[in-house]
Amino acid sequence: MxxxxxxxxxxxxxxxxxxxxxxxxxxxxxxxxxxxxxxxxxxxxxxxxxxxxRDKYDLLEQSEEEILKEIEDKARGINPKDALHSTSQDEPFPVILKLFEYFQENARFMRVVLGPKGDASFQVKLKELIKQQFLQNIASKLNVEDMLVPAEYFIAFVSSAQLGLIQHWLETGMKKPPKEMALIAAKMILLGPGHVAGIK
Amino acid sequence: MxxxxxxxxxxxxxxxxxxxxxxxxxxxxxxxxxxxxxxxxxxxxxxxxxxxxRDKYDLLEQSEEEILKEIEDKARGINPKDALHSTSQDEPFPVILKLFEYFQENARFMRVVLGPKGDASFQVKLKELIKQQFLQNIASKLNVEDMLVPAEYFIAFVSSAQLGLIQHWLETGMKKPPKEMALIAAKMILLGPGHVAGIK
DNA sequence: TTATAAATCAACACAATGTTGATTAATTGA
DNA sequence: TCAATTAATCAACATTGTGTTGATTTATAA
Structure with missing residues (x-):
């Protein structure tokens, strides 16, 4: 013990x-x-x-906690100023890129724990982490005053979308490299789904 | 039996x-x-x-299947032409509105089954249903040729975001009415998170 | 009211759990 | 290298939940 x-x-x-x-x-x-x-x-x-x-739940929790810690550490290594800043059209946000890279490295466990046979509580924790990262790196750029929707819904929308993108990528065999996925995420967030898809 | x-x-x-x-x-x-x-x-x-x-899993499955059926039935009641069409600035998409209304009616079970102690497989099934609804109602407006990102990632992004919005709404006590939530969802999808939040 | 179907109850074998005490094996570091 | 420490094994145990049974009572529908 x-x-x-x-x-x-x-x-x-x-x-x-x-x-x-x-x-x-x-x-x-x-x-x-x-x-x-x-x-x-x-x-x-x-x-x-x-x-x-202690039991199988303890095993799962310890495994998950380790992963969350590692992701946090990876993100901490990035200067907040650069986190959501692209130096050029073909350079994705560093934070998002790091995220995809980490998931690729630990794909086997991440795929199953975030999949249909996985753990719902871990999804919530991971989404929470993504929210925090977003808030830390985007807070300065946000104008809470004149947003078109309350900030909490904006952040819930974006972090869920980001996690969903990762899940789909894992589920379909990670056919695109992390860099490309990070660019897709960035376009979707900045330009908006509607514009990206050419709706209306 | x-x-x-x-x-x-x-x-x-x-x-x-x-x-x-x-x-x-x-x-x-x-x-x-x-x-x-x-x-x-x-x-x-x-x-x-x-x-x-048969066992507790059978109970959960039957409960979930019933819910998915009911949601599909609700959506079927809407003319595809009107599904994602807003008659005015203050009228949300009918499909999305119906979705929020249904979740409000069954809030207790939905909140727990979509929450951290819930069932990951149901989230996947529900997301799948949302994807299908989106595709059915948006297919005609989509120009798959000149989209800025592959369609599969677009749809994964949007449906996850939509589900995440519902989850956050349930988790925080449904403080806004379905109509308001549906409008928030519509803005986020059409205008884009970045524009809505006033980034850049 | 009577035939039918649902619910109760006690009992069963089985499997997984978490813990125990005694024993063997591997490792560390002095 | 060897002694002390720590990890791993093994058999055994009580406990709890599972799914099924056959016999019985109770409620419903026609």
Whole structure:
């Protein structure tokens, strides 16, 4: 139960368990996964699981928290001034680009946890993170006074759209590179869906 | 196990179970709900549950399917020509308005099933339905040739945004009437987030 | 009112959970 | 390198939920 990160065995076991989680979630979804399943797939004793995690929910939470932390760290590495600034027509917003890059690196787990068999609470947390990033990087450019709609709905709209774009991209096999996806996102946000699609 | 919809008792029992489901999902989320919980809350015998549903997943699915059907029926009642057409500045798109109205009527269940303790697969299904509605009502206005981004990303962006707007609205207590929300959605889609928020 | 269908109740085998104490194995670092 | 520490294994346990059964009571519909 202690902090056993300084033992090769513990690190290996945790990795085996997390890999098993990804595989099993792909098969049955998180609901369908049992601790038995996990330990059989990971080829470890069932008791060993409880040395590291309280239950399967604890395992999922820890995995998700780590991901959220890593994304936050990535975003922190960008100067807020540059975050939503494109140097040229072909350069997307750095924050959004970083986001797509991170998801590509961790595609297997992200795809399943954000998919239909995944975890609704994680989607909410991730959307919240995207909201915060948007607010931090866009606050100065926003003129809350004369917006055409209340800010809260604007931000809910944009962050959901951004997450939905990522989900669709993951679900369809990431056929376009992160840079291209980031450009698509930027166009949609700045120019607007209606204009982008040539409606009216 | 037969189709017992012609008996008052069966109808009553089903209602009790579904009400219990909503309440229990609010408390513990769907994962945490057991058949025992449901039948205790509904004050029925545990065996009775299995007379109507295979298991708790079957219960959730049947509830969700009914909702999707009802939404489709509502949308079918609108002439496609009018679906995304506003007669005046203060008249929102009929399809989007109907959507908000339906969610308001079934707010309790919708809020929890679309929230953090809800069902990720239902979100996907609902998003799919929104996509289809959009495509049906917008196809004629779309010029797939000279769109600035591939159509699939446009539609993923817009339908996710629309669903996100509904989720935020439910989560924050539906403080605005459906009509106002539908107008907000329309502005965001037609004018674009960037323009609406006055960015750049 | 009577035939039918729904709901109750007790009992069952089964599977997953989380915890235990004793034992073996791997690792760290002195 | 070797001793101390920590991780992993194993068998066993009580507990809880599951889904199904057969017999019985109760409500509904025709």
């Amino acid at each position: 202690a902090n056993q990160t300084h033992d090769k065995r513990a690190a290996r076991t945790k990795m085996l368990i997390r890999d098993a989680l990804t595989e099993l979630m792909e098969e049955k979804g998180f609901e369908g996964v049992t601790v038995r399943n996990l330990t059989e797939k990971a080829q470890i004793n069932r008791g060993t699981f409880y040395l590291h995690y | 037969a189709n017992q919809t012609h008996d008052k008792r069966a109808a009553r029992t089903k209602m009790l179970i579904r009400d219990a489901l909503t309440e229990l999902m609010e408390e513990k989320g769907f994962e945490g709900v057991t058949v025992r919980n449901l039948t205790e809350k509904a004050q029925i015998n545990r065996g009775t549950f299995y007379l109507h549903y």
